[in-house]
Amino acid sequence: MSAKKSAEHSAASVMPPPYPGEYPKIVVPPPGPKSKAWNVRDKAVVSQNLTPDYELVTERASGMVVEDLDGNRYLDFAAGISTVSTGHCHPAVVKAVQEQAERMLHICYTDFHYPAYIELCEMLAELAPMSGKKRVFLSNSGAEAVETSIKLARIRTGRSKIIAFYGAFHGRTLGTVTLTASKPVQRLSCGPLLPDVFHTHYSYCYRCPVNRKPDSCDVQCLELLTDSMFHHTVPPQEVAAVLVEPIQGEGGFIPPHAEFLPRLQALCREHGILLIADEVQCGMGRTGKLFASEHYGIDPDIFILAKGIASGMPISAVIARDEVMKWNNGSHGSTFGGNPLSCQAALATLRLLRGGLIENAGKVGAGLLKKLRGLMERHPLLGDVRGLGLMIGLEIVRNRDTRAPAPAERERIVRRAFERGLLTLPCGKSTIRLSPPLVCTDSDADKAVSILDEVLTEIEAAG
Ligand SMILES: Cc1ncc(COP(=O)(O)O)c(C=O)c1O
Numbered sequence: 371m372s373a374k375k376s377a378e379h380s381a382a383s384v385m386p387p388p389y390p391g392e393y394p395k396i397v398v399p400p401p402g403p404k405s406k407a408w409n410v411r412d413k414a415v416v417s418q419n420l421t422p423d424y425e426l427v428t429e430r431a432s433g434m435v436v437e438d439l440d441g442n443r444y445l446d447f448a449a450g451i452s453t454v455s456t457g458h459c460h461p462a463v464v465k466a467v468q469e470q471a472e473r474m475l476h477i478c479y480t481d482f483h484y485p486a487y488i489e490l491c492e493m494l495a496e497l498a499p500m501s502g503k504k505r506v507f508l509s510n511s512g513a514e515a516v517e518t519s520i521k522l523a524r525i526r527t528g529r530s531k532i533i534a535f536y537g538a539f540h541g542r543t544l545g546t547v548t549l550t551a552s553k554p555v556q557r558l559s560c561g562p563l564l565p566d567v568f569h570t571h572y573s574y575c576y577r578c579p580v581n582r583k584p585d586s587c588d589v590q591c592l593e594l595l596t597d598s599m600f601h602h603t604v605p606p607q608e609v610a611a612v613l614v615e616p617i618q619g620e621g622g623f624i625p626p627h628a629e630f631l632p633r634l635q636a637l638c639r640e641h642g643i644l645l646i647a648d649e650v651q652c653g654m655g656r657t658g659k660l661f662a663s664e665h666y667g668i669d670p671d672i673f674i675l676a677k678g679i680a681s682g683m684p685i686s687a688v689i690a691r692d693e694v695m696k697w698n699n700g701s702h703g704s705t706f707g708g709n710p711l712s713c714q715a716a717l718a719t720l721r722l723l724r725g726g727l728i729e730n731a732g733k734v735g736a737g738l739l740k741k742l743r744g745l746m747e748r749h750p751l752l753g754d755v756r757g758l759g760l761m762i763g764l765e766i767v768r769n770r771d772t773r774a775p776a777p778a779e780r781e782r783i784v785r786r787a788f789e790r791g792l793l794t795l796p797c798g799k800s801t802i803r804l805s806p807p808l809v810c811t812d813s814d815a816d817k818a819v820s821i822l823d824e825v826l827t828e829i830e831a832a833g
Pocket residue numbers: 451511512513514516539540541542615619620648649650651652676677
């Protein structure tokens with residue numbers, strides 16, 4: 371069998387069964403009456419800060435399809451914020467969770483061991499693209515894993531300062547919101563925050579922070595770290611870690627310049643600073659490689675994973691070099707971290723990803739990117755179309771020459787796409803993120819492109 375045929379064969383064997391019906395299919399303009407009624411109940415009792423981008427109330431989901439309470443079927447290009455990596459309710463993941471549920475729900479790994487936790491740590495340690503021996507700590511959420519990595523970096527290096535990037539999202543707990551530099555509202559009125567956290571500019575080439583063009587770029591954005599920060603305010607010998615998303619997620623689905631991460635790593639090594647790669651959003655095969663860092667050939671000291679790792683079950687992981695993951699007994703722990711159900715879901719997910727879904731994400735994603743770039747020819751609202759695999763951002767602009775962001779138009783596109791049966795989410799100031807489950811097919815991609823084409827035409831015509 372040729373290499374191409376064998377990749378297609380392995381992808382076919384891990385794909386979920388086809389959805390038994392037409393999708394997307396809107397039978398009642400959303401939100402329909404049943405959804406509206408639940409939204410009223412939501413408004414009365416749920417913490418009022420949880421206001422979604424549109425009023426979808428879900429009934430069930432399968433593969434690429436989400437059904438609402440009113441019988442509408444949506445094509446899911448949001449995947450629970452890049453979480454449902456193997457599609458909704460993949461039979462292999464559901465089976466793994468069900469079988470574990472019948473044996474044991476919880477016991478707390480801090481005190482009592484079980485094989486699934488150890489198996490998952492073994493698998494993650496084997497797969498993480500890091501040199502040397504590795505160790506793994508499991509927790510419940512992305513933010514919890516980020517907190518873990520920061521504690522570890524401080525304990526290990528005996529240094530306190532942490533550097534992160536503008537546009538980054540690392541969570542909203544009090545510690546992680548200090549590292550997050552996405553929107554001011556996320557930190558408004560909750561200070562004082564964690565001391566000794568500093569931010570510098572990410573390699574956002576469409577909006578270069580140092581105004582370079584591709585032909586004059588030598589990754590001068592890193593000089594904002596070396597010449598400004600290290601030279602004036604932050605002694606590098608006091609920096610414990612640099613925390614970076616290998617591809618920025620919430621900040622706008624931004625793959626950095628090819629040289630940015632390797633040079634950042636070289637800087638870290640020069641100053642004895644740990645490099646932490648937050649792959650919560652960009653990891654787990656979404657970009658066509660298991661770890662996004664693999665695209666850039668870096669060898670971080672710590673990896674952070676969550677979201678896509680268990681197809682929607684709550685779990686996160688910190689993978690660190692053996693010499694880095696050394697701390698005192700009792701210095702860290704978690705009651706629910708790495709619970710048996712989530713570990714089994716993660717093991718099943720990893721088998722599916724490695725069995726063909728990573729290749730599928732790379733292949734379908736490359737085709738999708740090409741088709742979306744084709745839309746740029748007739749849609750001036752599309753300022754930039756970028757991404758790797760199935761992590762694709764559409765940056766919406768008012769004017770291509772000035773690149774003026776168009777957040778209002780972006781909101782309308784996301785909204786109208788929803789009304790036509792396509793689920794997407796915003797990110798950054800003016801970007802739409804496309805992050806479907808990795809079981810997305812070329813036909814699903816074509817449907818999404820066609821809806822976006824219609825919506826862009828409509829919104830451009832309305833002016
Ligand atoms: C890169 C990154 N890190 C950390 C987090 C926080 O994860 P969680 O919401 O599971 O706490 C997120 C969430 O969007 C993220 O995108």
